[in-house]
Amino acid sequence: MPNGVCTMNSNFSQLIKDGRYIGMSLDGVDGDTVWQLYVFMQRLRLLENAIAALYSEQQMRCPVHFCDGQEAISAGLALAIRDSDHLFSHHRTHGFYLAKCREFKPLIDEIYGRISGASGGVAGSQDISYCEMNFHGGAILAGSIGIAAGVARAMQIKNIPALAFAGFGDGAVDEGVFWETVNYAALQKLPLVLVCENNGYSAFSPQNKRQAVMDISAKVRAFGMQAHSFFGNDAVESHRVISQAVGAVRRGEGPVFLEGHTFRWSGHVGPEGDDQYQYRSMQELAFWKDNCPIKLLEEKMLEEGLVKQQAIDDLVRQIGQELDQAFAEAKQSPFPEPVDWHAMNYATQTPKADELLAEEKSSGFDQNQDLAIPGPY
Amino acid sequence: MPNGVCTMNSNFSQLIKDGRYIGMSLDGVDGDTVWQLYVFMQRLRLLENAIAALYSEQQMRCPVHFCDGQEAISAGLALAIRDSDHLFSHHRTHGFYLAKCREFKPLIDEIYGRISGASGGVAGSQDISYCEMNFHGGAILAGSIGIAAGVARAMQIKNIPALAFAGFGDGAVDEGVFWETVNYAALQKLPLVLVCENNGYSAFSPQNKRQAVMDISAKVRAFGMQAHSFFGNDAVESHRVISQAVGAVRRGEGPVFLEGHTFRWSGHVGPEGDDQYQYRSMQELAFWKDNCPIKLLEEKMLEEGLVKQQAIDDLVRQIGQELDQAFAEAKQSPFPEPVDWHAMNYATQTPKADELLAEEKSSGFDQNQDLAIPGPY
């Protein structure tokens, strides 16, 4: 492994030989599943490539965080998550969005700020929600992890057979509220799955500059929560670890923390790149590009004869067409109408209160009473 | 150990026989040190007894949190801490205050709200500071632990040969910012000593109702910080563990977390008691009273012939006199004068700015410039 590959804890060093990941195996995973993983990753990659290519047209007027190079983790997640589950994402939403919502259109329209976007154009890439699909994004680190815990708690109380997921990065782990959440989830044995895309950096700041102990999973375990880490560019392993762990959570075995070690190729935000700031080594980037999750899986599939090159080419073409159409439609989609600010921020109806509560008149307050002075507490 | 003694992790069960602590030994600790520990505990106990006895006079008009039963931890601390060190305390200040400041008077006057109090009567028992002695209290849980880390960081940057201490309970450990502090202290190898009086409860709520893993030290270690826990009613062991650990921090070996397992006899706040709420078992309370830190040490000292009963009686009498006088003086001490609220909250002078900064006139702003629209970030 090259110097400066600080994003990985040593657990994985034996899986790397001469700069190449050698741990991939399709054992116990059927061809259809492998193909689904592959399709997911290609869809995500091509979606982001298209956003990046068109961004300079200045029609997508919101901050956009790309996850190219990290596709294998959300691919594994996509296969394990169900419609009735809830998923909360940090700012880098595209992979998590696609894992939960599958369709391109509500995301693309949202990025274009159109009324047909998942959030009606009020949120954009970093804050997008798609309520109908139980997907919620947000750009303040760690905050929504606790929200996911609350969803899990409600599921537990109401006996809802579903799980809450939260997707985030190694940066969110710096925040204290993350540890409040881990403690509480372990304490209450919540049906909660925490998915950490550990790409080794919070913006430019490497993990070892922010955390004294690199092994996040070990810290989580000390709080009483199950935790598994895996080489995050291996989509099959990602699928294996995630689906197994999620299965255990579904069986009521309590919450789990899953940590995929991966790397983002693009700059932290936007399509322009930020390597001029030299916060990471080109060697490190090269290592991870050499171990592209899509390429690793593609080579394996071809090697094992699971798929023909032709099928891949067809897939790529077909996704390209789908994207072309989605972007064309998005650009034609109407912008939101002038809004009533108050109605955007407050409910206009109170159906429950109307149903349950009577109107009463106060009989008038007797002011000749002394205020209490609280005692010692 | 009786049922319901949830405050102790099992590490200590072998030190308890038939409800009595049998682990005490004076090995390697000289008689003078033992006596100092004893004197400290007696002073603290008698101080609090006096506050409790006089509280109903309604002249000490502030919330007061007693630490009776917990004296051994601050006794150990008192012997390890130096004047140049800084100590930050949570709401239960008396033990920590005495460990750092030694004198009764500034505390008692403060509780009476007098101008001669350590904080001039603006703070009371739960928020008291004694700046001249580098002692600072505060009643919001966990907050001041991070402040202590900042003091330690400044000591590190400025090469000041002193340490920062923070004293708190098991409740503060629930807060996320506590874990932010642990991570940061370990990362920067700060000259920081965290002293946790684990009395098993946050107000009425037992630790196992709030934390999935009871062994706080183990969690702290997972974050990369040294941690030691000890039976917190054994003053000699407290002294041993604290002075050894503090020595290591002074030698630059990085921060440490110290956890004494103990119990508070009084109610959470005020002298009235709160056992009518039945949040803890009387059996549990009885166990800890049986293992009173003062009694344990006194018996050991007498048994080993370190001291005569007469000396103890003299000590108690002399502390009593000192306290009588301090309380009498406090009651005679003047209240604060009418204040200038603004000057209480803002500095009235800016000596540094006066020294370093010139006065300049703006030449007038050209408004014919466009505002920038931030890009993706």
Place this chain on the structure above:
Amino acid sequence: MRELAYNQAINEALHQAMGLDEDVMVVGQLVDYRSGIFGTTTGLLEEYGSERVQDFPVAESLMTQAAIGEAQMGMRPVLTHQRLDFMIYSMDAVANWMSLWRFKSNGKQSLPITIMGVVGRGWGQGPQHSKSFHGWFSHLPGIKVAMPATPFDAKGMMMESVFGEDPVIFVAHRSLFSMREHVPEMPYRVRFGEAMLRRPGKDVSIVALGIMVPLAMQAAELLAGEGIEAEVLDLRSASPLDKEAILATAQRTKRLVVADPAWQTAGVAAEVISLVSEHMGADLAANPARLCLPDSHTPMSQTLEEQYYPTEQDLADLCKKML
């Protein structure tokens, strides 16, 4: 007629709310002990069990985040803080998530969360146990702020908070908890943004909030002794404000004093004066005035506390200066 104390009124509201709807839950440090947050949550555990009446770790930030998740799943959580000051740990959850959730979801989701913060006053609470941030909360879009001054309102506004659709910060002044008055037994509502005229008068209007309401009533009594008829308007909610009622009382008396139990600068009192000035400043017979706390943190010592908190006499004097 049956009387209840303020804390009992809140307690009854919570009992009834939990009985009416199994989605109502009460969460907070020590809510499930018999002392029950100064009596406001007593007995809930026994009746509704530990899933719905839940003690919480000392982790205020997570507590609110979790409530946001619970509310999304249809629950109606009521959170409690023994002091409002402790709630400040959760400001990220409040300001960056809860307040904007409805907006960000493009109106598709609402969060019926009630957060009760108790404001300390007196007995040396000091600077970390006595702050009331209702001014902050009323500045923040997407949340409502209840400040009931009487047992009747405490029950009705708690009911309205729990069964309304917006997040509510419910500011309860500890010193009001012993106040008693007739409280109807049935579950009823007191709506947000509906101020109550507590005492009519023609000479000067006192617009008051929370614990300033009893003070205003006493000041009006003092003034009456001198032949001055003060009108007292109890705002009841600090957000939304009942603009109509504010303008109406100002229009009637042409003299406005606002009594707000918070620091003076940039608080709700300033908002009330601004509203009136913008709409009818020219019609006033005297310049408006505020009675607030000094722009200072709270001292512990009794002599300083006495200077810090204004009295009914201070309020009466301020009114008289206007005539």
Place this chain on the structure above:
Amino acid sequence: MRELAYNQAINEALHQAMGLDEDVMVVGQLVDYRSGIFGTTTGLLEEYGSERVQDFPVAESLMTQAAIGEAQMGMRPVLTHQRLDFMIYSMDAVANWMSLWRFKSNGKQSLPITIMGVVGRGWGQGPQHSKSFHGWFSHLPGIKVAMPATPFDAKGMMMESVFGEDPVIFVAHRSLFSMREHVPEMPYRVRFGEAMLRRPGKDVSIVALGIMVPLAMQAAELLAGEGIEAEVLDLRSASPLDKEAILATAQRTKRLVVADPAWQTAGVAAEVISLVSEHMGADLAANPARLCLPDSHTPMSQTLEEQYYPTEQDLADLCKKML
């Protein structure tokens, strides 16, 4: 005369401050990378080293707590937040500790801490990257709030913040960062509570804050085209307010419009109007008015952003309505 952009002016202030006093330190996520918080911290690491120019974990709460400790030991920390929204995680440190430390120490200790929060606007920043809480901060005793609108003030107020004795929240609007003007090279100060008359006029006073100042200047220009002379007062600090200057301009023109880049309700604009109304409401020739943001969170979509942020034309129109 040498010109600097707003971000360069802050950068120069930090360079000079660190050079003048080795107790000055700069802390925040990414302060030690070449991009340097939009250019404000660029080059500091190379000159002053990694002890004094320090990246920080994504732990805003601890960051402020630690600064409080550092300040007690004589350091003068400058903290940065790429968006002011992130700072909200540290509100406990700000409101429950930093703001009251001096008070609680009975005046014995002061905390010269500067916290710079950058406020986003435009390009779809959305509800979590665009909030300016200067209204909250000005409500809070014990801290000051800087809102420089020009490069000259940005440098001078940063210097004053760093070398003053009180904690300061320094609100920097991202959209001002490219503005240029003459900035003197020497280290100089711009004091708190000293507003600046940016343009004299006799017909109406626009009292403006932060990014509303350039807007106010443009509105005044528009009005001048119609023969209306608007006076523009730049408050420069949201706390303390320059009450004298506010009253003086209102006295001169008898017409007051306050332009504040924040939600309208219970913000600084309300405070300014209250001040004027309390002192001289009866002297005004027209009811005062505010130009603020709607009481709403910030939408991402460009069409909505355009509705959300008021323009110079809106401000000019408001002024005209008053005449």
